[in-house]
Structures are given as C-alpha cells and as structure tokens.
Amino acid sequence: MSTKDTYKTIAKASEEVLFKEKNSKFFGYAFPITTEDEAKTHIESLKKQHHSARHWCYAYQIGTKEPNISFRANDDGEPSNSAGMPIYGQIQSFEVTNILIVVVRYFGGVKLGVGGLITAYKTAAQMALEASRIITKTINLEFLIHFDYVNMNKVMRIIKEKDLKIVNQKLEMDCEITISVRLKNAEEIFKIFDSLYEIDIKNLND
Template sequence: MEFSFNTIKSPVENILLKEKGSKFIGFTFPVNDETELKKSLEKIREEHPKATHHCYAFRLGMKGENYRANDDGEPSGSAGLPIYNQLLAHDITNVLVIVVRYYGGTKLGVSGLVKAYKESAKITLEEAEMITKELESDIEIAFSFSQQNQIFTLLNKFDGRIQDFLSDEQCVIKAKIKTSQKENISEQLSEMQNISFKFT
C-alpha cells in the first residue's frame, strides 16, 4: 500500500502570461476535498468577474483517481486538458490549477490555446513548492491516569500529533499518526495492560 503522495505546500496566485493581447493568469491551490475545491474556484471567480474564461483542472485522491478538466467555454480539449496534463507531468495530487483568461481581441486558434494554457499551468506550478505528504490516521486511546507517561512516550516515538487530551481518572487521547505506522503502534498498544484504542 502507498502511504504518501506528492502535492503542493501552499497556494500560488497571479502568475501572468501574455499571448497576442490575451492575458492568462494562473493560480494553484492545495485542496483536500470537493468543498475546498469549490471555495477556491468561487474565490477566483469573485476576484475576476470580468474574465472571459475560468478554465481549470484538478486531481484528488492518493492516485489522483478523482479528477476533472474544465474548458469553461473554450474549444473542447484546448484548456482543461493541457492544464490537467501539467498536474500529471508534475506527478501531484490534491491540487487545483485555475487559469483565468482575459480575451485580447486576437483569436489564438486551438493549438495556440493549448500552448497558452499549458504554459500558464506550467509556470504556475513551477512557482509552487512541491512536498510529499504522509497519509495520516486518527487514533483514540483510553487509559488510566497513571499510564499517561507511557502513552506520551509511545506517541512521541511514532511522531503522533495530539489533537485532544481529556485528563481524568480515565484519560482519553485523540491523535494523528502516520498510516504507515498503524500496525506498529497497534502492536505496542495491544501489549499494554488496561488500555483500549481504536482508529476513527
């Protein structure tokens, strides 16, 4: 199983490309789901209401299995697909690329459009910082107060990130751990007395 994927660290905005009077402005956003995707698209549509086209492509999921390319009124395959191909070329997922076009009066033809959208997506992604993200799982551990040092030590060892901690006679910790460590941490927790845990 794969436990990591390549994506971008943070948004890149307003990368400008000019082609025969038309302006192409590139944006890219890291997105984790459809909701974040829609928000980013709406944001750009609000910022550029007078643009002729808002073309985009995205990939979501570990292997980019959820994807779409949208030409937004440009000739079929001349905008969304060249943008999408740049996502493939960079081997990244959970990324949205939008290219906004302001028509400049000279028609570019399909091959000219393909070239402009491809180039715009390419220079936008080249500005982005590429990172590898590890898949994470949520774990909830219940234990008695006297065992908290043991649990903290264990989570520390596996680079667990504590999200929530309820301290009482009976304590509950919610943490995020790397999915690749799931089996290892489960084994160690199973060997401890009076502890229950579950992945949520």
Template structure:
C-alpha cells in the same frame, strides 16, 4: 504495501505568463470538495469579469477520484483538459486551478493554447508548497500519573522522527496518550515502550484512522 494517496497544496498561489500579448493569470488553490472548488471558480470569474476566458480544472476526493475541467469558450480541448492533465500528472487532489486569459489580439492556434494553459498551471504549481498525505492509525498509551512526564517526553521525541502525531494527554484514573502513526511504525513504538517500561506499557489500537498532510520540503527551503 500501504495505499498511496495523492498530495495537495498548502495555500493558494498565483502566477502570470504573457504570450504574444495575451495575459494568462493562473490561480491555484486547495479546496475541501467539488462544491468548494466551484465557489473558487465563481469568485475568480467575478473578480476577472472583463477577461475573455476563465478556464478551470479541479481534482477532488481523498483518492483524486473526482475530476472536472472547463474550456470556458476556448476551442474544445485546448484549455481545461491540458490544465487537468497537469494536476493528474503531478498526482494532486483537492486542488482547483483557474487560468484567466486577457486576449492580446494575436491568435495562438490550438497547439499554442494547449502549451500556454498547461505552462500557466505548471509554473503556478512550482510556487506552491506540496503537502503529502498519509493514513495514520491511532493507538492509546496508558501510564500511571507519576510516570506521565517521562512518557510524554518519550512519545514527543518518538513522533518527531516517525511521521507521527501526538494528541494532548487525558488524565483520568491514569494518564492516557493517543499517538497517530503510520501502521508500519507501530511495531517500533511497541518496542520503544517495552524497553522503557520493562514490558509493562503497551500501545493499544483504537481502530481509528485519519488522513493527515505533511508539507514536503523543496529546494527553495
């Protein structure tokens, strides 16, 4: 069974909640590393310097194996951890969330804070486009120059329905195409090429792999 990778989000999103006169402004943003996430947190704190709290949570790494959170002055466990739990529950990585709170004068209590911070993050993420990730393997397909146009069309059509990608062709002594596809789809590609070439064209594994993101369609689309 192929390894499952956590998803991420396509772009930054913001959302605001008002609860008992306190404003909770959530900012979620995709990041490339923990250091990148720290820069986002610092930028939000600089922008919202007058706020009482700028609580944060982040998950990074291809497998989501790095996680951190901060209550930023709220009672321990009432902000950062609930925010982090939202990210983990949604199986997201390479994402940072910062919730800026402008205190409205009414205390919410520990339970109220947990609900407020987790809801702020959840509602912000509802606005985000989720990007699913999968590992693709690379194969090379080499054909005669005279056949390049036909195989270019065939491969473009094939990758469109297989969650795969086609690189730009390279023309040397022959024309070479590189296809990035889920390993489970490679037997189908071999069969397709064999049928189109009477068995003379075969994909050759290059040994290269890469993690790619594919935006998930939602009910808003």
C-alpha cells in the same frame, strides 16, 4: 514491498502568473486545497477579481492514495478538452495532489484554434506550478486510544518512545488520546497498543 506514504503538494497559493498569446491573456493561479468546497471558493473569488474575463478554466485533484483520489477538469466554455485537461495534465506531470489550478482568459480578438488553446492553458498551468513551492508531506493515519487514568504512564511512555504526534487529548478519569501515525508505521503502532491490557485502540480512518 514498502507502502508509499508521502505525497507532493504546494505549500501555499502561488503568485499570479501571466502568459500572453496573440493578444489573449492567460492568468494562472495554483492553490492548496483538501475539499471541493475550497476549490469552489477560490474559483468564485477569481471570478469576482476578473469579472470581465471570458473564461475561468480549472482542474483540481484531491486525495493522497487510491482509491480515494478524485479530480475534475473544466473547460468553462472553451472547446472540449482544450483547457481543463491540459491544466490537469500539468498536475499529473508535476505529480502533485490536493491542488487547484485556475487559468483565467481574457480574449484578445484573435482565435487561437484548439492547438493554440491547449498550449496556452498548459503553459499558464505550468508557470503557476513553477511559481509555487512544492513540498513533500507524509500520509498519516489517526488512532483513538481509550484507557483509564491509571494506565496514563504506560500510554505516554509509548507515545514518547515512538515520537508520536498527539492530535487531541481528553485526560480525566476516563482518558482519550488521538494520535497521528505515519502510514508505514501504523500497523506496528496499532499492534503495540492493541496488545496492552486495559487499553483500547481504534482506527479513525475506516
């Protein structure tokens, strides 16, 4: 059984989209994020940008594989489950992660009812995702390799042969190199370095 080691996210923040329903305006935005703090920063900046709006509803999902996936949906004063969850539903529908979608509502004087709200928030979120460039990324693990300078050639030969990405390196008498390895190859690469004399490898993801 192959381990799924890719995920979909968006390349960069989407263009602003607008959905109108009975004089209410719903502005949709999508942002790539990897932390809750990034989500909060984007939401705060939209609150400043749209300071006279009525609601700033959002949903986000962070993480690339279970059990480390977390999500949040916020109705921001709209009736329960009429805004945040329909937005989150689109995140699931497009199968993306590490993403925040915010829909800003200006009330137009006509109540839409719960059904109308669900449709409006879902549509604005869908439009924001359609305006985004969705990309596929690999899930990578990082390993720290520790060795004496005399073993440098041995280590570098494997890195070159296996086309491994170096994230960090400290090359002195006592050397350390951090490499990034695609999840499906991680076990094989770990074993190769682990079997070498005088070379230590440590998984930085535990």
